[in-house]
């Protein structure tokens with residue numbers, strides 16, 4: 001596989017990042033994941049806009065222009081022959097000569113790394129047919145989840161807690177309400193209304209979320225952006241998640257309890273179809 005590191009396209013075995021890199025030492029890094037469907041980047045502009053915001057919220061220098069980022073994405077997709085899969089991008093605050101909590105001065109350039117992962121058949125995942133099971137866990141992440149940082153240890157722990165219980169993912173709960181999944185936004189459907197957490201520091205503003213809410217509105221579906229409780233979720237008719245890598249994925253079980261018939265619901269199925277159709 002060919003990866004990109006600071007201006008160079010290299011075989012992955014030759015790519016190097018310093019041990020002093022702040023991404024490695026301090027999780028001082030932000031990232032984006034952009035899906036590739038049929039060789040095409042999905043929602044590239046949305047991901048770049050959010051990357052700009054993450055960088056600016058952390059006063060992190062920009063590693064490249066939007067045009068350069070697009071060119072690098074396309075080059076990697078081409079060089080690795082990616083039809084279906086994703087491009088991962090990470091920017092760190094670079095590698096100063098000493099470990100220090102204070103940010104380095106402007107002479108230290110940011111680190112920019114990108115790589116691809118092939119996922120043949122990404123759009124017809126078997127999980128979309130059965131639906132996924134989630135468990136609820138307390139949300140113990142930091143309070144700026146609107147910034148897409150690489151502090152992913154708690155979400156990784158959440159994923160393992162889910163696996164240990166035979167589930168697919170965890171929904172995180174704060175003050176009784178669902179914030180989001182370990183790496184996705186969370187939704188419930190009650191009657192004809194879709195409910196998902198309103199934007200703010202407590203969740204990531206998903207790029208897939210924005211697209212799906214737009215498609216829902218265009219299809220005359222009712223949407224409420226507000227906090228919803230775990231109890232509301234357990235009593236919902238259906239539920240689903242969204243992310244760049246899963247698109248729209250039905251949720252059929254929460255904490256071992258079936259939602260409705262325990263099968264993917266019509267709203268999730270319809271939104272998944274629309275999203276994939278529009279992204280191809």
Ligand code: PDD
Pocket residue numbers: 033180181182183184185203204205206207208209242243244245
């Ligand atoms: N995760 N919320 C969290 C905490 C996430 O990590 C993600 C994405 C989302 C959905 O955002 P988007 O629709 O822009 O992908 C919501 C990516 C896919 C990841 O970490 O792999």
